[in-house]
Amino acid sequence: MSDPTASAPQSTIGRARFGGGTAALVLVSLLIGLAISSGLGGLYAWIGETGEAWMRFAIVAVVTLPVSVMLPWALLVDRSSLKGSIERPEDSIESRWYAKAAEGTMHDVLITVGIGAALFSFTQLQVNTGILLIVLGTMVMADFGVRYQLAKRADA
Template identity: 35%
Template structure:
C-alpha cells in the first residue's frame, strides 16, 4: 500500500508527506479530555471526589473529543469509500432545492403573519413569533426534501 492509498481512518497531509490521522487525533483527544477532566475537578463539577470525578469526565469525553479532532484533521481524499465531491451528490441537490423553497415559504408566512397582526392589532410575544417562524422553516425544508427524494 502506498503512502497516498485510501485507508479506513484516513491520513493528515503535511507538506509533501502524510501521517495516519489517528496518530494525531488520539493523543490530541487525550490531552483535551484530560484538560476537560482537570477543568471539571477545579470547577467543582466532578462531585465530592474531584480526582475520581475528573478522571471519569476525561474517560467519558475521550472518544468524542478524539472523533472531533479527527474530523478536523483528516483529509477526505485519503478515506476509503469517501464520496469524491459530496457537495455534488443527489442528496445535496435535493437539500439545496428544499432550502430555497423553504426560504420562500418562510418569508411568505412571516409576511402574512405580520399583515394579520397589523390588521388585528394582536400582541404576540417575540418568543412565540420566532418559534413559529423556525417551525415553519423546519417543516417546509423537511416536506420539500422528502418530496424531492420521492421524485428522485
C-alpha cells in the first residue's frame, strides 16, 4: 500500500491536516490567530489602567498577532507537506541529545529541590518566592544547556 502523502507536493507553508490545502491552512490559522489576538487585546483593554481602551486593544492585538497565527498553524499543518521536513524527527540525533539532557536535568532538579527543601525547613530561612523560582528556573535552564552540549560533544 502506498502512502498518499509521499507523492504529494511539498511547500514552505504546507497543507492542512484536516484535508484542506494551503489556502485552507492559511485561512483557518489567520482566523484563529485573529480571534486569539482580539481576545488578548480585549482582555488588556478591559483590565488595563493607562491610556485609552481602544489604543490598548490595538497595541496588544497587533503585537500578539504573529504568534497567535503561528500557534494554530503549527498545530494544524501536515508535517509531511513541508519542504525539508524529516520523516520521523523523534529518531534524530538531536532528539537523543535532548532526551539525555532532560533525563540528567530531571535528576538534578529532584536532588536540588530535595536538598533545598531540607535546608529551608531546618534553618527556617525565609526568602522571596518569586526570586527563588527565578533562580531555580535559571539554574535548570543552564543545567539543561550544559548537559545538551556535553551529550552533543560526546557523540561528535
